[in-house]
Amino acid sequence: AQTAPFLSSPYYGEKAINCFFDHEYPNYGQDNSIVIYTGERRSNANRDICTLHYSCYAGHPAYDYDLEYEPVLAAASGTVEKAEWNSWAYRTGPNSGLGLYIRLGHGNGYQTYYGHLSALLVQEGQAVVKGQMIGVSGNTGNSSGAHLHFEVRHNGTRTDPYGWSGGYTDPWQAASGEASIFLWSDGQWAGYPLAAPTPYGSAVVVDDNPNNTGSFKKGRSWGSPVECPPGSCPYWWRVTGIGYGSDMYYTYVNGYTADYWAKWQPSLSQAGLYEVQVYIACNHATTWFAQYHIYSNGSPYDTYARVDQLGLCNQWISLGYYYFSGGSNHYVRTSDATTESYSTGRKVGVDAVRFRRVNVGPFEVEDYRERIGRTYQGLYMNWEFRNWSGKPGWRGSGAMQALPKNPHKNINTGYTTASPELRYRTVFPASGTYYVWVRAYGENGKEDSVHAGYDGYGPSSADRISGCGWNSPGWKWCNSTMDGPRATIYVGAGLHTFNLWMRENGFRADQVLLTQDPSYTPP
Ligand SMILES: [Ca+2]
Ligand SMILES: [Ca+2]
Ligand SMILES: [Ca+2]
Ligand SMILES: [Ca+2]
Ligand SMILES: [Zn+2]
Structure with missing residues (x-):
């Protein structure tokens, strides 16, 4: 075959x-x-x-x-x-x-x-x-x-x-x-590119100078260990006039043992998903294999990043996407253990590290990948594209509505195979719990609820999403459920199908946003 x-x-x-x-x-x-x-x-x-x-x-x-x-x-x-x-x-x-x-x-x-x-x-x-x-x-x-x-x-x-x-x-x-x-x-064809995570809020930068939200430290871990500041460390050299904030440090590469290390430890005001980026200066950063370990709550992620510093010049390079719970027990470490010999004379440059908050989306509900109509209790229903002049305020090119809206139906069980469905190809940059926000227009209590899930699975944590403004009609973000808790899905990293299923016919959906930040409310 x-x-x-x-x-x-x-x-x-x-x-x-x-x-x-x-x-x-x-x-x-x-x-x-x-x-x-x-x-x-x-x-x-x-x-x-x-x-x-x-x-x-x-x-x-x-x-x-x-x-x-x-x-x-x-x-x-x-x-x-x-x-x-x-x-x-x-x-x-x-x-x-x-x-x-x-x-x-x-x-x-x-x-x-x-x-x-x-x-x-x-x-x-x-x-x-x-x-x-x-x-x-x-x-x-x-x-x-x-x-x-x-x-x-x-x-x-x-x-x-x-x-x-x-x-x-x-x-x-x-x-x-x-x-x-x-x-x-x-994802590759017909106008369905994979969407990159969307940065929001202000980034936290930890630089080697003290003007930080967080701290930068370096040191030596053999002989008599030292940590600095305060004071300056042996075998760490400071260079000014280059790099982020016009300063940086370097030490020399030395094989497989981490004898000289540097650590960037931010103070993160919010839990959530972060892109970690490292700034590489044009000079004094000449290793081919700088190794960066990322720690969350004091424990290293089981994968780490290796960066060709020599080929980079005054630019931020991504080390990937990580969930941090907030606070100041998360950090990035590098060292002289690049696997290269000291005799190469290569240098590990250390400069600024940036933590950028990111969400998945918002993406437009009308930009679905697949749309599936279904018959329930003798009524065929499907999601239809609408761009009403009478309901202004939708974003993108319009919104989707589950139609027909009469006679009234609501589907509480078996909805993954019984309800009209929309499918999206969505990249989740890291594993974890994502809050599901739907921007919708609930005109009345009979057309204001929907179910969400992924890969055809409808978890009870994201069913019966409701309250999208029926008591004051208009386009609103909603994240609450009829069962009480906020709507969430727990999903592994990578490319998945995100699903929306009709609960009530007549429901109008405009955008979806998925976030690991419990304090985030989409604008
Ligand atoms: Ca700097
Ligand atoms: Ca309702
Ligand atoms: Ca539920
Ligand atoms: Ca839209
Ligand atoms: Zn080629």
Whole structure:
């Protein structure tokens, strides 16, 4: 049987393809022409098929997407088989290959490669789930500008995940025996990009100078341990005039033992989901493999980040998304244990770390991925697009209403298979409990409730969401349920289907927001 499509987008948003898979032949050979999956042949000199031109060339065995230094997502669930430098001997040039890269095995004969990265957020042997952030794109290895190199192999042979739709025999299939199959299941096509988490509120920055919300400390953990400030630490050098806030420190790399360390410990006023970012200066930050461990309530997350400091220059780099419960027992640590030898003379730069609060959404209810009408007690109902002039205040292009609204129905049990349903492809950046907010218009008590869930599952914690303003009609955010508690779902990290099911017909839904911050009320 042919493999069912199983890949989702390896990035957030919509990105141009800089360079296609060359079906004749994907071996980096320069025969001066490119045959793309449609069967269209272009000479290598005519690079019109590329939005940007620097990496479009014959022999390319993969896709180059137009990313800068941005999150890279696992295209399918699987195991991390490689997460390292392609070569420690060659940082750039023809022998440097994919530079800092990740290879995932998906257990079905397929592997995916993510090349030229600037940061790795996963370790070899670790299980990952579809949509999970695994790294940050960049410009390492044999690359002449930041992008994501995304390559797929089937039983070890390179293959084109866009398949082959040419009107003649696929030359790569003829040469290799490998028939390229269209492998994208969702998120990649037809205007359904995966939405990145949305920052909100003000970020908390912990810098190496004392103007912080929180504290920065560094020290030595061998011999007679020291922690500073107060005082200055041996083997930590301060540089001014560069870096965030015009100052930074560095020490030298030294193998596998953390002898010199630095720690950024914010004071977080709110519990919630945070993106942790590290600022890398242009100088005195020259390690290829700075290691950052993230701690929540004093315990490290079981994965850590590795960052190519040398390739970065005065920019924030994401270390991923983490839940913190608020307060000041959460921190980021790095050290001289980069695995590189002291004799390399490389330096670990330490500067500012930023904690940015993020939510999932708001997203527009009318931008659903699938819509399913159902018959209940003899009445066929479905979610219909509306953009009433008589009910102004909806956002986006309109809203969705469960119709017809008469005769009145409400569905309290069995709704996952009995009620009209809307489905969204939603990336949850981290595991945990998300408060479910629905912006809706309840005109009266018979059309003001809805159920929510994920992956077709309707947890009792998110059923019977109600109270969306029926006693003072208008568009309102609601998060309460008829059962009392606020509506929540507990969901693992990665790409999931978010579901809305009609409870009462006539219900009008405009936007959805999912947050791990219990104090957040959407505007
Ligand atoms: Ca600084
Ligand atoms: Ca009601
Ligand atoms: Ca309930
Ligand atoms: Ca809307
Ligand atoms: Zn490439």
